[in-house]
Amino acid sequence: xxxxxxxxxxxxxxxxxxxxxxxxxxxxxxxxxxxxxxxxxxxxxxxxxxxxxxxxxxxxxxxxxxxxxxxxxxxxxxxxxxxxxxxxxxxxxxxxxxxxxxxxxxxxxxxxxxxxxxxxxxxxxxxxxxxxxxxxxxxxxxxxxxxxxxxxxxxxxxxxxxxxxxxxxxxxxx
Ligand SMILES: [Zn+2]
Ligand SMILES: [Zn+2]
Numbered sequence: 001x002x003x004x005x006x007x008x009x010x011x012x013x014x015x016x017x018x019x020x021x022x023x024x025x026x027x028x029x030x031x032x033x034x035x036x037x038x039x040x041x042x043x044x045x046x047x048x049x050x051x052x053x054x055x056x057x058x059x060x061x062x063x064x065x066x067x068x069x070x071x072x073x074x075x076x077x078x079x080x081x082x083x084x085x086x087x088x089x090x091x092x093x094x095x096x097x098x099x100x101x102x103x104x105x106x107x108x109x110x111x112x113x114x115x116x117x118x119x120x121x122x123x124x125x126x127x128x129x130x131x132x133x134x135x136x137x138x139x140x141x142x143x144x145x146x147x148x149x150x151x152x153x154x155x156x157x158x159x160x161x162x163x164x165x166x167x168x169x170x171x172x173x174x
Contacts, residue, residue: 001021001116001120002113002115002117003044003114004113004114005017005044005084005108005112005113005114008044008046009086009108010091011046013046015045017044018042018043019043020040020042021055022039023038023039023120025059025120025124028117028121029121029125032121032124035062035073036059038058038120039058039059040055040058041056042080043055047083049083050083050084050086052081052083052084053080053081054080055079055080056077056078056079057080059124061073061074061124063129065138066131066132068134068138068140068141068148072135074129076127078123078124078126083106084107084108084114085106085107086107088110105119106119138150142154142156144156
């Protein structure tokens with residue numbers, strides 16, 4: 001996901017380039033299991049300080065359901081909006097002072113290459129649900145025998161006693 005932006009850096013603010021993204025993200029991150037390429041449209045907009053990247057991207061990922069523990073296909077859509085800053089002045093070739101809090105992920109390198117890889121990786125990780133579920137009606141696993149209750153019922157007695165009351169019930173039963 002590397003783009004040479006030397007020409008765009010020479011343009012005035014407001015100048016825009018459009019790209020269609022179609023990328024293999026198989027090696028992006030150990031926690032990301034893609035089932036498709038990453039696709040979408042992005043725009044590079046020359047700003048006073050650098051290049052603003054905006055876009056809308058989508059891909060399919062394999063996630064594991066937090067209720068039934070089965071893998072499922074998760075369609076992920078996210079927007080990008082990141083300003084990249086040059087490290088070298090395009091006209092003079094001099095190194096540019098970067099702000100102290102400058103993020104290395106959004107730096108355009110000395111060869112005027114803008115690399116979207118790290119920003120895309122971070123945005124995908126941020127867009128992932130904390131507790132993914134395969135469907136809203138997922139019944140999960142039986143807490144006693146572990147059977148996937150989406151595939152049918154089990155023979156376990158599912159009494160509805162609040163676990164906090166279990167010890168009280170035990171006392172009463174004695
Ligand atoms: Zn599930
Ligand atoms: Zn069971």
